Amino acid sequence: MTASRLASGGSAIDRSRPIRFSFDGATVQGFAGDTIASALLANDVAVVGRSFKYHRPRGIWGAGVEEPNALVDVSGNRATPNTRATTEPAREGLVAKSVNATPNALADRNAFLDRFARFIPAAFYYKTFMWPDWHIFEPRIRAMAGLGKVDAGWTASGPADQINHHCDVLVVGAGPAGLAAARLAAGASLSVTLVDDQQTPGGSLGHRAGEIDGRPASVWVEETIAALAAGGHLVLPWTTAFGIYDHSLIGLNQRHFDGRPDTLWRVRPRRIVLATGAIERPLPFASNDLPGILSADAALSYLRRHAVLAGRRIVVATNNDSAYEVAEAVAEAGAEVTLVDIRRDGMPATSSKVRLIKGRTPAAARGKLRVEGVTLDDGARLDADCVLVSGGWTPTIHLFCQARGKLAWSEARAAFVPGDAVDGIAVAGAAAGAVSLSDVFAGAEQAVASLSETKAAALRSTGPEATDGIEAAWPRPGSKGRIWIDYQNDVTVKDVELAARENFVSVEHLKRYTTLGMATDQGKTSNLPGLALMAGITGRTVPEVGTTTYRPPFTPVPLSSFAGARAGALMAPVRRLPLERAHRQSGAVFQEYGGWLRPAHYGGAGADADRAIADEARRARQSVALFDGSTLGKIEVIGPKAAEFVDFLYYNTMSTLKPGRCRYGFMLSENGVVFDDGVLVRLDEHRFVVSCSSSHVAAVHARLEEWRQDRFGRGAVYIHNATSEMATLTVSGPNARKLLETLDLDLSLDEADLPHMAIGHGSYAGDEVRIARVSFTGDRSYEISIRADRAEPLWAHLRGAGKAFDAVVIGLEALMILRAEKGFIVIGKDTDGTTLPHDLGSEGPRAKRQTEFVGRRSLYTEEASRGDRLQLVGLAVPQGEAPLPTGAHGIKRSDGRLRSQGFVTSSYESPTLGRPVALGLIERGASRHGETIEIQHLGKLRSATIAAPCAFDPAGDRLHA
Amino acid sequence: MTRSYSALSLFKEGLAGQTGWQPAWRSPEPKPSYDAIIIGGGGHGLATAYYLARNHNISRAAVMEKGWIGGGNTGRNTTVVRSNYYYPESVELYGLAHRLYEGLSKDLNYNIMLSQRGMVSLCHSTIEMEIGARTVNAMQISGIDAELFSPGDVRRVAPIYNFSPDGRFPVFGGVWQGRAGTARHDAVAWGYARAASRLGVDIIQNCEISDFIIEGGRCRGVQTTRGAIRAERIGMAVAGHSSVLAGKAGFRLPINSYALQACVSEPVKPILDTVVLSPGAGVYVSQSDKGEIVIGGGLDRIPSYAQRGNLPTLETVISGLLEMFPVFGQLKLMRQWAGIVDVVPDSSPIIGESPLPNLFLNCGWGTGGFKAIPAGGTLLANLLATGKHNDISRPFDLDRFASGRLIDEAAGSGIAH
Amino acid sequence: MQLFPCPFCGPRDETEFHYGGDAGNVRPDGAEVPIDRWAGYLYLRGNPKGTAREIWVHMSCGEFFVMERDTVTHKVLSSSALGGEHAP
Known part of the structure; x- marks a missing residue:
């Protein structure tokens, strides 16, 4: 292969902005607008990576998401392993490294594995490595497996954005079908969101011939995008719809190249139009994986968008009409072109620049590190530095299938196309099996008509029309040589035959046994040829073999975009005390307890913690302790049946409790297990306060609500969770009463008026306070509840007045000791x-x-x-x-x-x-x-x-x- | 006799173009009657068939699978094998499975790639460490290997963990089981299928049960899409769909079906050498031999029979994962899927005779069925052969829900339900 | 992400809801309830594949309600407030 950049042309590149980046340590020159792949091709870099299993040399195959070979580890601001070179823009200073190759793709020291291929066919590992023990072999095999490398020093540049979005119509794909559908939907007064995984909209119009409504396709594309923008519609380039989930939620992966992590869009459209195009398949012939063998359509794309001519002596091999335009174009650009068509008749005309060989099939490619020629089935040898192949087109129906769409087999297309319609989803363009622009537009019109009553103006194709004329060329059983089906995972025709021989004939078994379609490209070029081959081996039709389940994501999506801002303190956020600031000023060491951030102890960091805790627990028994018990549940049960209700909820009878009194009790689950314990307060005849464990408040509240609504009825009781409205400050110890007496709380602390397990009502600085004589320490204790926003002065007052009593502020750890002493x-x-x-x-x-x-x-x-x-x-x-x-x-x-x-x-x-x-x-x-x-x-x-x-x-x- | 698997046979076949291999299992037409039928061609069903033939010499048996073998939860899990359980009953059960797993590759002559890389269940607070200690002690008393890990120990086995003091899931230590690890899930199904088939068991794929044949109040066989098939004893191991079959047999089970999601990243070179579980983050993670980071989490909280992934749970699980391992933020999600699991109130399986006599149950494994396959098979085979429990299966009988003797392994199964 | 219709608040994301159990699973009262009946109430579930009638709670507003939905397709068929027998 001697690929090169042409002196002029290239719709995507900006020749005034040259860039340099490195690949496997060598400098690569390109222009702004290049992808890593187009720049590598322009620099005639043939070997860009190594395959997963046999470490075969591999070159660029495609120009988009289907790429199975050209994976690189990218470092820099978008550092990520296993990046597809075909979809990653080349950038100044970018450092790319081939994956699975040591030291580099050209001279990989594991290349020897390919010589042992006959002994390590599909699934060989299930048949060996059992003796003496798998663990002996596994480390070596692990080291050989995997593709790219994780950069252990990597840090996130920030949280990824996550955006929720609604619209009338989401159009996926901005090729001719998507643009037409978007335009028609906009014309029908629907709000449209149009997404496309490329930087520039247009899809195949960017490199295929076409004329629409009398204007060149490129002009029509620009007009359409401008009209959508002017109409307030949203157009998102660099954005891939990767999954359709329940109730038509669609996930989008929007890429950025300015250092920001990718954005996750969750779109809930009323309707979806899938205009996702089709992916070109390889042709089956021996050594069809050699560098220099490219998808014909990809080569055309590189030529038109990046002015890169993939070779000088090019063989174009095809079984359908789409490669003819490619052959003419590369010939026009100066290559010597031989077109090999497996068909004998019914093909388009060729110009004098293209030498046509009819009715012949490539049998094998020749070459080692790059293709050197093709041998045809009649033995004819063609020399070539580049082979462009088209084995037909596979509609991109992944999203349709994710939405539970059923596929139908099209003999005319030699592919699965969408079957019966799925509610709310229309498929248009090549994804629906359309070939000519006229058919594409008709499909787009139909798609929009199915979504909207209003009919917008039709579009006309006024230029040359694409044709198909495919004659299926599936891999055949018994073929000679090594014919690759899944490039990345190294699955060949012989592997599929082996699977069939061993009864792995179900398409799902085929996939799992051979790993066909399980690579990072998820079988975009290999699934259909693989199952067609299985059909051939087992004497079934392709639809009888069926397809595997299509699962999200359509293309790999950065994990960081799913996490978004949920990290650190923003992940399962802790609940905080109203008095946190005061505690911090007192030197509190905080810990998380049941979702709450609470003082564990005061002072005594690190090794001194135990001493600080012991000191708090000891002093609490000596005089008086202050403790922030605000997290304690305070759920009010109010209503005419409140007493009956709490009787039902508690293990202990509670209806006999007198107003103003408290009782300790258990709440059980229906299986009898103790679910919570705590003190129930009866404020008056029809009003109780359930005081439950701090970590159980939400669960207890939910449980009370459930029984209220399910058993008692909405008019019988009312439940109000007042936990966070009130702060609860506990004063405990032999001198607790004396300390309280120094405060003017406007209530009697006499034993007769406020005995143990009773409550009293008072006020502090004009605010109501509720004081409960309950004890979790075993000492005389008062729990003072006050409006949370007025708690700080009371706390300060208690601390100040407490100095006279040698009062100690205690954290939860000391409280745990005190309560354990009491059992x-x-x-x-x-x-x-x-x-x-x-x-x-x-x-x-x-x-x-x-x-x-x-x-x-x-x-x-x-x-x-x-x-x-x-x-x-x-x-x-x-x-x-x-x-x-x-x-x-x-x-x-x-x-x-x-x-x-x-x-x-x-x-x-x-x-x-x-x-x-x-x-x-x-x-x-x-x-x-x-x-x-x-x-x-x-x-x-x-x-x-x-x-x-x-x-x-x-x-x-x-x-x- | 099918050819034995070994490095030598692989080498010889290599010279012969790998053309001499026979089907891994036969696909015969179903016979009108068998001594025993096992409904469900997943790991548990196939293992049952194998042990029925090997341990009890009953090879006039058939496995009925509505789709393709190993296509249910056997092929949809995160492949973890462990026996770090709390209650002695569970230790007996999962310990049996674990021991059988350790010899399974040689036993089946099929490399199931049991990779005993160890597993650490992290503790993120003092109280979690106390419960960790309680678990380790219980396991040691029951004779299962377990260690209480310090933060330094955790750092040694998972150096890329986020040990920053600002991390949401700080490490106070962990519960370590060195014998825990992963196995190649598909291989377990295929290995059992091959071994059972070699012993004469019929494996019938694409054969769905439409009804039970009930005569005199006893189960006498099944109606299938491939005709009526009679048998003396019938076992079912149809995780995720147990309630559906129970409905056909006329009884209800203490089971809800939920989707359990999992996902994998693109394959990368070795970076994580052990299985790490964080109950706090609700995530467990390992790296497969192929290099993918295999990520599992909690259940989708909505009862479902749809085997498909969803975004909310995925987002929760992945955010938990990245909090544990921030460097995984550079990785990409490659594939996401879901299995349907039987969720039982005490998170322990149900093994025993069903309310319909002659019909025996192996269900209710929740999120942990894969690790139990050899034991589930052994015990259901014993029930089918003898009609009676042994000491290991008895505590797991359906009658525990009336007696109240539940075996609540909520802590043992790691992820809170 | 599923959308569930709260009878009080309208369609909301699934994450706002919590599953409460089978609708119509009536609690038998009393210490003398036959144990099988009690265990049935506590543990046995229809767990239908297809149309299910379930109790759900919308955690944002706290209201329990009945929802009918398909457990395979996830299509929501109906939702309604709990029966009126206890309503004021």
């Missing part, structure tokens, strides 16, 4: 997905309740009544030992086997008690207090004694102290 549980930590309320010592309602409640029946199953259930216990360690590791298991031996008999759920060093405390769920634990069991953690054994869960102040005196 108070945290749902999900001290319980698991099997824990029933009686496992936690709450037997009463199960034994006595007569009214219905959620989960009731499940408490009486065989499993719920077993004697060996895991039950909540305390665990004590021998004096002087460190705390048990949380997650350690109690073990026992039975039948010579080790068995778990439960596990440690919470474990801390208690600074107040001066010894470790732990909670656990242990088999029959409630009746085994005093028994010593073995505890295993990461293979090491310790012992622990089962005890009551409460290790501190078991009589509860401190609640009232």
Whole structure:
């Protein structure tokens, strides 16, 4: 091949803007408007990559998305492996490297593999490498596989944009059919979005002859685009529709070349017109994969758009009319051209510049690193530096099939075309099997007419009309030599024959067994020839063999565009406390707990954390502690049936609660498992506040709503989630009341007026406050709830007044120690997905309740009544030992086997008690207090004694102290 | 007798143009009756056929597949093999599968490419580490290999992870199972099909069950698109469509069908050497031998029988992946697909006799059926041959939903449902 | 991305909705309900391939409703507010 840039011409390139980039270390010269492929071709770079399996030398085949060979790793601002050179614009300074080649495409040291091809046919790996063991072979095979390289130092240039978009009609493809459909739809007053994967619209009109309404095609294209823009319609170049999803959502991949990541468009059009064109197929002959063998249409595109002539002595081989225009054009550009047509008659005329050989088929290509000639089926040898082939056209029906469209086989086109229409989707142009511009326009008119009542002015083709006349030339069984079907994955005719021989005759088995169509091009040039060959081998028709499922994406789409801005803090964002700023000023170290960002402890970063936590927990018991409990759920249940409602929702009877009082209880799931625990407050006869675990608020709220709407009715109760409206500040400890008394809260703190498990209403600085005497520490505690936006002054006031009492601000970690000392549980930590309320010592309602409640029946199953259930216990360690590791298991031996008999759920060093405390769920634990069991953690054994869960102040005196 | 697979036979065939190979499995016409019929030609059904013939000497058996073998979830998963389960019942079940997988290539004379690259389930907080420790200890007590990984250990096996303090999913450690890994999913189906066929089992493709033959309150066979076929015992292993067949047999199952999506990137040279699961990100990921990054995530939350991908879940999964591995932001999505999985309330399978006597169930594997194929096959074969449970299958009987003895492996299956 | 019609808010993206279960799965009350009946209510599902009648909640407005749709084609057939027996 001696490809070259012509001295003039090239509609896409700007000769005033030369550019240079590197390929495999060598400098390549081009012009603005070149693709990497067109520039490589202009520089006569024949070998641009290596195939996946045999490391065969490969050149450029196509000029678009179908390219199976020319993949390069691109570095720079669009760094990405496995980039198609045919669709990537060449840019100044770009660095491109061939994939799967070491050190480079021309001199790949793994090229020797091709010599062993006969021993490593399709799926050979299933038949060997079993002895001694696959793991011996795998590392080497892994290293050989893969294509491009991931740049480990890569960082994103920023988040990708994601745009939601609506329109009346989305037209995919701006070739003649798409432009016509867009124009007609716009004329019918529909809002149009037109997308095309190229920089310049026009599709085949950019390199094929055509005249429309008496004007040259290029003029008509410009006029049409201008009219669409003037009409306010959206035209997106560099944009590929890659998938049609449920309810006609269509995904677009818009590429940018200014450093921005690609944009993901989610378009919800009322109607879709698919004008996605068709892809040229190769012809089957031996060594048809040699560099220098190109799609004829691609060569024409390179000639007209980039002024690149693919060779000097060119053989054009075809089975249809479309290559005739190519042959004439390359001859006109100065090449010596031989046209080999497998047909004997019915072909278009040729000029004197083209030598025509009729009724002959290429049998083999000759050459090593590039094609040197073609041998025909009659033995005639033609010398050539370039072979252009057209094996016919495969309509691009991927999106139609993704939308569940069914295909129909067209004998005339030797291809599948869209079958019965799919609601809301029309297919036009070459994608629908149209060939001539007249047919294309007729199809576009029909497509728009099917979408809209109004009829816009028709378009006329006034120039030469394309014809087809294809005589199918499928790969044939028993052919001589190595005939490639899937170029990238190295699947040959013999591989398909092998698959058939071994009963992999289903088209899906063929694909998976041989990897046909599973490469990065997803079989755009290979699928149809592959299944036609399988049809030939098995004596079936092509439609009987059928096609594989078409899956998104149509072309590979950057992962970054699917992620968009969802990264770091914007991914599953944490919930934040109203007092976060105040906590930060106090030196709080924050951690995430159940979706909330909360102070873990104050001060004591890194290694000092444990000391800080212990200090907080110790001081909390000595005088008074302040804690931000704002995350605690505050869901109001209001209405005439509120009492009945909470009775149903809770395991414990709640309707007997007096207004102004609180009660602790469990909520169960219908399977009886403890779902949440917390305190229910009865504000008045018909109004309760469900105080649930911080991480469960949304789930509890949803559950309350479900039962309200499903069982009680909208008029019976009303649910209001007030969690984030109110901040809750907890004052706990022996001096809690004294501290509160220094504030003017406008309510009596007398024991008679505000006893344990009661609430009072007061005010602070003119704002209502609700004070609940509930305790999660075991000490006298007050939970003060106030409007979230007025909480900061109260918090500051408490802290200031607290100084006189040596008050300590505590984080969640210290609170966890305090509650563990008391044996108070945290749902999900001290319980698991099997824990029933009686496992936690709450037997009463199960034994006595007569009214219905959620989960009731499940408490009486065989499993719920077993004697060996895991039950909540305390665990004590021998004096002087460190705390048990949380997650350690109690073990026992039975039948010579080790068995778990439960596990440690919470474990801390208690600074107040001066010894470790732990909670656990242990088999029959409630009746085994005093028994010593073995505890295993990461293979090491310790012992622990089962005890009551409460290790501190078991009589509860401190609640009232 | 079909030719044995080996490097030598491959070499000899290479000299002969690879023309001497026989069909990997026979495709005979269905017979009017069999000793046992297995509905479903996926991994579980084909494995059942193989073990029925090998372990129980019952080769007058047939596998009925409505499409092509291995075309359901066997060919639509992320190929992970592991047994890092919490409850002893699950450890017995998945442990059996794992052990059988380790010998499967030689057993079947088919390289299923079991690649024991190890798997780490990441812990992103103190409490996740505590639960990780609980899991590791449970596994060690049950005799399954497991290690509790420190952040440094995680860095060693997955150096390209985002360890930045600003990352949304910081690493506190992880649960490591060194024997875990991946296997070539299609090969598992084909290997079992070939081995079962060699032992005389009929594999009938393109044969859909239209109804059950029920006589005297017992299942006596099936009506199919290729005629009536009678059998003494019938097993079904039709993941994703279990409820549909149950409906034909006149009972309901505790199952909802959901789509589980997966996707792969374009192939690249080795960059990720192990299987990484982040429950926080809702993503698990590995790199195939071919070089593709294989990405799985949570279920689509909408009950469905449509085997197709969707954008919202894909976006969630990929954003999670890139938060874990920012360098994958330069990769491109190559293929996206979905399988339909049986989702059971306790995320454990259902193995046992159905409410219709003589009809036996192997279903409810949720997102984790592939790793269990050898065990699912062994246990269903045992049921078909003996009519009775063994110790491993008994806990997984359908009766656990009435007794309340669920085996809730929500934590064990990694991805929250 | 599917579009579901909330009877109160109109068509919205699927991500705003949460599946609630089979419509018509009535809860049997009482501690004495036969265990098979209770297990049936808790666990057994029709799980139809084709037309399904389901309870959904639109999380944005919090309302539960009944939706009929096809579980194969994903075509939505109807949606309506929960029955009026409890309505005020």
